Amino acid sequence: MRVALLEAHGLHKRFGDHVVLEDISLAFPAGRLSGIMGPNGAGKTTCFNVLTGGVRPDRGRVVFDGEDITGFPPHAVARRGLARSFQLMNLFDEYSALENVLLAAPAVRARSFDMLRDLRRDADAQDRAATVLGRVGLRGKERVPAGRLSYGDRRALEIGLAVAAEPRMLFLDEPTSGLGGEGTARLAELVQELRRVLTIVVIEHDMAFLFRLADRISVIHWGQVIAEGTPDALRADPWLARSGLGAAV
Amino acid sequence: MDLLITLGPHLLNGVALGLLFALVALGFMLIIGVMEVINLAHGSLFALGAYVAVALVTPEGGLRLAALATYFAFPLPARFVVALVVAPIVVGGVGMVLEVCLRRTYGRDPLYGLLLTFGAALVLEELIRLVWGPTERFLPVPAAITGGITLGGLVYSVYRFFASAFAVGMIVLLWLFLQRTRYGALIKAGAHDSEMVRALGVNLTRLRLLVFALGTALAAVAGIVMAPIWGVRPHVGVDAVVPAFVVIVLGGVGSFWGAVIAGLLVGMVVGITGAFATAWSLVSMYVLLILVVTVRGRGLLGKKSVLER
Amino acid sequence: MRIGALARGMMGWLSPAMLVAFALFGTLPLWIEAVGLYRYLGIEILIWCIFALGFNLLLGYTGLPSFGHGAYFGIGAYALGLTQFHLAASLWVGLLAATLAAAVMGGGVALFISHRRGIYFALMTIAFGQMFFFIASKWTSVTGGEDGLLDIRRLPAHVGFAAFDLTGNLAMSYFTFATFAVVTVLLWRLVHSPFGKVLRAIKQNETRMAYLGYRVFAYKWASFTLSCAVAGLAGGLFAMAQHGAYVQVMNLQWSGVVVLMTLVGGGLVSFWGPVVGTVLYFVARDLLGMYTESWLLWFGLMFMLVVMFKPEGVAGIWQAAAARAGARRRARAVALQPAGGK
Numbered sequence: 022m023r024v025a026l027l028e029a030h031g032l033h034k035r036f037g038d039h040v041v042l043e044d045i046s047l048a049f050p051a052g053r054l055s056g057i058m059g060p061n062g063a064g065k066t067t068c069f070n071v072l073t074g075g076v077r078p079d080r081g082r083v084v085f086d087g088e089d090i091t092g093f094p095p096h097a098v099a100r101r102g103l104a105r106s107f108q109l110m111n112l113f114d115e116y117s118a119l120e121n122v123l124l125a126a127p128a129v130r131a132r133s134f135d136m137l138r139d140l141r142r143d144a145d146a147q148d149r150a151a152t153v154l155g156r157v158g159l160r161g162k163e164r165v166p167a168g169r170l171s172y173g174d175r176r177a178l179e180i181g182l183a184v185a186a187e188p189r190m191l192f193l194d195e196p197t198s199g200l201g202g203e204g205t206a207r208l209a210e211l212v213q214e215l216r217r218v219l220t221i222v223v224i225e226h227d228m229a230f231l232f233r234l235a236d237r238i239s240v241i242h243w244g245q246v247i248a249e250g251t252p253d254a255l256r257a258d259p260w261l262a263r264s265g266l267g268a269a270v
Numbered sequence: 271m272d273l274l275i276t277l278g279p280h281l282l283n284g285v286a287l288g289l290l291f292a293l294v295a296l297g298f299m300l301i302i303g304v305m306e307v308i309n310l311a312h313g314s315l316f317a318l319g320a321y322v323a324v325a326l327v328t329p330e331g332g333l334r335l336a337a338l339a340t341y342f343a344f345p346l347p348a349r350f351v352v353a354l355v356v357a358p359i360v361v362g363g364v365g366m367v368l369e370v371c372l373r374r375t376y377g378r379d380p381l382y383g384l385l386l387t388f389g390a391a392l393v394l395e396e397l398i399r400l401v402w403g404p405t406e407r408f409l410p411v412p413a414a415i416t417g418g419i420t421l422g423g424l425v426y427s428v429y430r431f432f433a434s435a436f437a438v439g440m441i442v443l444l445w446l447f448l449q450r451t452r453y454g455a456l457i458k459a460g461a462h463d464s465e466m467v468r469a470l471g472v473n474l475t476r477l478r479l480l481v482f483a484l485g486t487a488l489a490a491v492a493g494i495v496m497a498p499i500w501g502v503r504p505h506v507g508v509d510a511v512v513p514a515f516v517v518i519v520l521g522g523v524g525s526f527w528g529a530v531i532a533g534l535l536v537g538m539v540v541g542i543t544g545a546f547a548t549a550w551s552l553v554s555m556y557v558l559l560i561l562v563v564t565v566r567g568r569g570l571l572g573k574k575s576v577l578e579r
Numbered sequence: 580m581r582i583g584a585l586a587r588g589m590m591g592w593l594s595p596a597m598l599v600a601f602a603l604f605g606t607l608p609l610w611i612e613a614v615g616l617y618r619y620l621g622i623e624i625l626i627w628c629i630f631a632l633g634f635n636l637l638l639g640y641t642g643l644p645s646f647g648h649g650a651y652f653g654i655g656a657y658a659l660g661l662t663q664f665h666l667a668a669s670l671w672v673g674l675l676a677a678t679l680a681a682a683v684m685g686g687g688v689a690l691f692i693s694h695r696r697g698i699y700f701a702l703m704t705i706a707f708g709q710m711f712f713f714i715a716s717k718w719t720s721v722t723g724g725e726d727g728l729l730d731i732r733r734l735p736a737h738v739g740f741a742a743f744d745l746t747g748n749l750a751m752s753y754f755t756f757a758t759f760a761v762v763t764v765l766l767w768r769l770v771h772s773p774f775g776k777v778l779r780a781i782k783q784n785e786t787r788m789a790y791l792g793y794r795v796f797a798y799k800w801a802s803f804t805l806s807c808a809v810a811g812l813a814g815g816l817f818a819m820a821q822h823g824a825y826v827q828v829m830n831l832q833w834s835g836v837v838v839l840m841t842l843v844g845g846g847l848v849s850f851w852g853p854v855v856g857t858v859l860y861f862v863a864r865d866l867l868g869m870y871t872e873s874w875l876l877w878f879g880l881m882f883m884l885v886v887m888f889k890p891e892g893v894a895g896i897w898q899a900a901a902a903r904a905g906a907r908r909r910a911r912a913v914a915l916q917p918a919g920g921k
Binding site for chain 3: 302306308310371374375378380381382384385386388389390391392393395396397399400505508512515516518519523549550552553556557559560563564
Binding site for chain 3: 073074075094095096099100104105107111112113114115116120123124125127129130132133134135136137138139140142182186
């Protein structure tokens with residue numbers, strides 16, 4: 022077993038009297054693509070938010086590359102090289118696709134208190150941003166405002182933002198949601214390419230998508246991890262098959 | 271202990287002030303809760319309530335119609351009661367007109383609602399100046415609730431007792447309305463989620479109209495009760511509505527009892543500072559606000575709310 | 580080549596609209612009386628333009644509504660007067676003090692409110708603004724209370740080799756214009772810098788910015804503080820123009836007026852919105868004021884209509900018209916193209 026890049030130990034989270042996460046422990050090995058699945062309301066998204074800094078757990082620890090990052094605010098987590106995409110698209114609608122990606126680049130962020138210069142003159146940053154757009158299939162749409170892109174293109178840009186952050190680890194929250202068959206196929210290609218250089222975690226509804234790509238999958242239900250293993254092992258898990266969660270596979 | 275006793279009348283002033291602030295704040299909060307609009311015209315409606323009351327109580331108060339001579343022959347207490355009932359209704363009507371104007375801003379940045387009501391505040395204040403002039407007016411009070419009573423060697427104002435009791439009555443009525451009626455339940459639900467109100471198949475348009483009328487009528491009631499204490503000037507509303515903002519932030523947005531407690535707290539602090547340094551009495555509440563908000567970001571009883579988006 | 584590079588460098592700092600504005604405002608003293616207005620009005624307009632431009636950094640670019648900005652304008656005015664009386668009788672020291680005092684106070688307030696947004700933010704700015712207003716009106720020994728700080732002088736502007744006397748309204752006009760020009764150029768540069776881009780991004784989507792590693796609090800803090808500094812500078816100029824610092828500019832209504840100017844002009848969609856709105860406000864005040872005492876009533880009604888029907892303001896109307904004209908031109912160009920191009 023490889024060293025885990027991100028580990029969660031015994032996460033608990035409740036909202037009011039509703040327990041959302043109950044003693045969740047997860048480990049995401051470096052260089053692998055891990056999947057998280059589970060029915061709606063199982064606590065997947067809250068789990069994601071706890072891991073990426075949006076929500077502070079009531080108990081438990083999150084360790085990224087040996088550093089305890091539990092309860093860090095999102096910007097601090099992001100600065101350590103952990104990027105995420107969002108299920109509900111979260112773009113800068115008035116900005117062009119290129120500007121969206123530019124903002125995500127760490128090199129641009131490093132100079133973001135510069136009040137005098139102009140980003141348009143920074144050829145290097147522009148080139149890098151254009152490359153990212155090319156990678157996610159948005160070549161030729163650099164100047165289109167994000168708010169006017171098609172649904173599929175917005176999904177691609179959503180991932181482009183996370184990629185442009187040059188992360189060490191990438192979290193994708195329901196990346197296929199709302200995409201048709203062709204869009205999903207394109208996305209799968211992109212993820213295949215990204216996994217060669219990045220550690221990736223994907224939350225997904227689309228079981229076929231997840232089972233095809235993931236090295237290992239954790240199944241979350243009722244705020245707990247109820248099964249874990251390779252796609253093959255999970256397919257063979259009789260309990261999971263009976264519970265109906267594996268039915269889609 | 272002696273000090274505490276001499277503070278008595280100041281505390282009474284503080285309680286009366288605080289309860290009236292809470293009343294203004296609650297009306298304001300109903301509106302925030304259901305339509306996420308900060309009604310900057312709330313202060314002007316507070317003032318309008320006082321002016322309409324002046325017009326209904328005194329013959330020279332703006333209504334110079336000869337036909338009303340018989341009305342003004344009624345005794346003062348009767349006219350005072352009429353004012354307490356009719357003026358809030360009139361102001362509630364103005365509030366409804368404002369809500370109709372606001373409809374164009376729903377679904378857009380909440381900033382626009384804020385700006386529209388700021389414009390309305392300007393308009394209302396100028397209208398008041400136009401009708402009643404810039405000079406200060408006074409609202410006469412029935413003899414039964416004027417004067418002072420002596421308790422433990424100190425003089426307490428009877429009117430402050432009346433104002434406190436009246437405000438408590440209104441707060442309790444409002445609480446019962448929110449707890450016991452269908453509309454009250456909807457308003458409370460809407461305070462968390464207007465999607466849900468819609469899902470319940472309720473006429474959201476009518477609910478908003480009602481809430482605006484209710485909220486602004488509460489401002490008017492507070493304005494009338496406050497009038498004999500503060501006097502009536504065109505911009506008296508600012509003096510009431512800004513403490514109401516403070517009360518809301520202090521108590522926690524969306525919390526009924528938070529607003530009441532914060533209102534009392536603000537009133538007491540203002541009252542007590544008033545005893546020692548009159549000039550600084552109104553500054554003290556901001557110091558209180560800053561202290562509390564530094565320690566508790568969401569105020570005393572605040573929950574995460576729609577306003578933080 | 581070098582001239583080309585220089586021209587390109589200049590273009591990052593200037594724009595055609597800016598040159599037009601400078602030409603108009605720079606020559607204001609020459610023609611303002613000819614159109615039936617008066618010279619002092621020009622000074623007032625320019626000062627409020629500075630105030631509104633700085634305010635729009637916060638409202639239009641960062642998306643943060645402050646309803647207490649009059650406080651920082653007022654702090655600038657008092658700071659200019661107080662340094663003049665007690666510290667040093669120098670124009671530059673006074674204006675610097677005005678700017679810094681407002682920045683320090685604003686920066687302090689921003690520490691309390693920069694983690695908030697939207698309506699909550701607005702409420703907090705009102706509370707802090709009112710606090711400053713009450714302090715200024717009650718701290719009579721320092722601010723003169725309700726009477727204000729009187730007899731503030733317009734000290735001469737020393738610029739190394741020469742000194743300009745600003746006591747006359749003509750000289751004051753040109754000095755105000757020069758300040759306006761400097762502030763405009765700097766703000767224009769700022770909103771087009773990486774920092775400005777980040778502010779606009781925060782306005783569009785604060786959450787995402789945090790997940791991209793931006794410490795949103797710091798940018799909001801900086802934006803608030805900078806806009807307060809500009810407000811303070813404008814307030815300092817106002818104290819000079821009025822020969823005094825008065826508490827009225829700090830009240831809620833005046834704080835609202837700057838919001839109103841910024842919005843009516845179209846600050847949400849254009850850099851120049853606040854300037855357009857300010858001019859409109861003062862011209863409306865003087866023209867409507869000739870006919871009616873309650874001109875604010877009509878202006879308030881106009882403002883309500885703008886918010887209801889055209890919240891992007893004058894600049895928004897202009898941009899929509901320009902876009903339509905552009906579309907028509909393009910349509911005509913397409914129609915004129917020979918067929919069979921594909």
